[in-house]
Amino acid sequence: MAFAGPAEETADHAPTDLAAEPDESAPAASETDAPPKAEKKNNAGPTGVVNLNTASIDQLMALPGVGPSLAARIVEFRQKRRFEEPKHLLRVRGIGKATFAKLAPMLAVSGPTTLAK
Numbered sequence: 001m002a003f004a005g006p007a008e009e010t011a012d013h014a015p016t017d018l019a020a021e022p023d024e025s026a027p028a029a030s031e032t033d034a035p036p037k038a039e040k041k042n043n044a045g046p047t048g049v050v051n052l053n054t055a056s057i058d059q060l061m062a063l064p065g066v067g068p069s070l071a072a073r074i075v076e077f078r079q080k081r082r083f084e085e086p087k088h089l090l091r092v093r094g095i096g097k098a099t100f101a102k103l104a105p106m107l108a109v110s111g112p113t114t115l116a117k
Contacts, residue, residue: 048114049106052083055113062115063103070094083109 050059052074060071070092077083077092086107089095095103106115 046106046115048116049108049111050115051108051111051113052086052089053078053109059113059115063106065099065102085109 046062046064050063052060057068057071057075060066060074061068066074073092073094074089083089086104086109087100088109089103089107090097090100
């Protein structure tokens with residue numbers, strides 16, 4: 001095995017000054033590291049509530065993310081057992097915690113359905 005000789009004399013071995021002034025052409029860390037500001041949207045979305053125990057399939061479909069299949073499963077569930085509270089919607093296949101959290105302000109188990117898009 002051959003021994004590698006000393007480093008070439010032309011290599012720059014000057015110590016690196018890590019505290020040197022930043023390059024003026026590079027953007028400052030605060031300009032590149034900050035997350036972009038979220039734009040406020042004026043999408044109020046649907047207003048009102050849907051009574052899970054009396055709403056029609058069409059009324060249930062007015063809820064964001066609820067299509068005909070999920071609406072039908074909600075109706076099928078309530079025919080076997082009334083919704084005692086909105087969180088019981090989690091018992092319906094296809095409704096997870098994230099979906100329920102999005103829908104919760106628009107859910108009721110008594111009173112009229114007043115949801116309007």
